[in-house]
Amino acid sequence: MAGLTVNTNLLRRILVGFVRDEVHKVGVKKGVLGLSGGIDSALVAYIAAEALGPENLYAYCMPYRTSNPESEAHARLVAESLGINFKVIEITPMIDAYFDLVPDADNMRRGNKMARERMTILYDHSAAVGGLVLGTSNKTELLLGYGTLHGDMASALNPIGDIYKSQVWELSEAMGVPHEVIEKKPSADLWAGQTDEQELGFTYREADQLLYRMVDQRMSREELIAAGFDAQFIDNVARKVQGSHFKRRLPIIAKVSNRTIDRDFRYARDWGK
């Protein structure tokens, strides 16, 4: 994959250093993350265990009753390979209690609710163990908006948000993520047999090839077509990127004063650190 292939040693150093530095400078030693059994959270666990030490990493697997049992098995496999703290917290009682009140909710609402339920559990455990919540969204899904706002997209810091899914696969190989986890089809695991690529209508590898040229290289639509991309595919992906931009921004604030947060009151988050 031209342009997407990375020097994994260097990438690993930068990402491990990022987690170590950005967690420690807050005066915290620990990290908290949700371990779904999928590759993204597995890779973040590998990066964070190296950065913080396995004893300082707290992983939570939070299955719903329709989740594939293989997911929990894979999460456990990752946790055991790394020697990190691991706990399974079922979200079925909370989710079912809520949807008993609104039984007509569709799959999307149910999936979003589950993602947000998991987020509240992670933030509660963040307070309980004194650790920062680590994000596990990669660049491909962040750009496509394939995630739940305030759900799986919520975190204190995200080591893999600037690397594409193809690069997640590559780095996972290099860092020794178990093969079972690398090779299986990516899935949000909301219902049996669901896969991301089926739902998106294209493969991650196809999307990455396009996004890399569109976003990183800023190639124009004409240049992308000349490079062999299908016009409809380009437009579909471009629409997804634009349509989901709100998910990547903080809420907008109505400006009335001379100094509005983020607009003309500008400080880095690492202010004083």
Added chain:
Amino acid sequence: MDFTVALAQIKPKLGCLDDNMALAEAAIEKGIAAGADLVVFPELALTGYFLKDLVPEVALSLDSPQIQRLKKLSERISIAIGFVEVSSDFRFFNSAVYLEAGEIRHVHRKVYLPTYGLFDEQRYMARGERFRAFDTRFGRVGMLICEDMWHLSAPYILAMDGAMTLICLSSSPGRGVSESEGLGSAAAWQKLTSTSAMFLNCRVFYCNRVGYEDGINFWGGSEAISPSGEVTDRGALLEEDFVLAKVDGGALRRERIFSPMMRDENLAITVKELKRIDKEKDC
């Protein structure tokens, strides 16, 4: 004259003047203890880089107690260090000060404030207006701050002004992870420093910081480059380091004998043509 330069590849804390002063003073003492004659720090070493609205809050005037303390230390070792300078008319500059023998020998205010990609310097800071070489006990020196070096004219002017040593203070964000061995930004800088040294028959001391600010890494890799363009010493990538480089004074003389490009450089033609270009642009 042979001498030793220390490149203090530090990790400043964003907006924490006191902590960064302590870091700088510790590095200066370390340099003195190691027998270094000159210690070079990164750009904005006393403040951190992505300051945004913090700029006025961390700015120092040249008569501030911090600069006075550094002045005092410069009785024992020469110092080049980056900070935010506030002028008497309340402009804020991304500046570098060179201190020697208890005196300020030179202040360079960054001319090229990048405002593209991840950079936004000119929103917060005022632009410097000059490139001037100055005399030190190591001969004539010119200082550049990071982006300045990417403008061919800047090191050229300093070299024409007699500088034989170029000091570049930098806070270069690491980016461009690809298939290749190093970072894209590091590879580009390494080409630049080495080529500049070679073109101008100057030695180059490049000091870059490390650490992360809001997820952005600074890659370090500070280096001392001989006038032939060879890297004699290089700091660690992405980690704090303290590079002690022994500078062979004779190398400069020998290089200027082998490759007398600066001797042959024709200032009159350059000035004439630049004036013509400038005039034609006005039309």
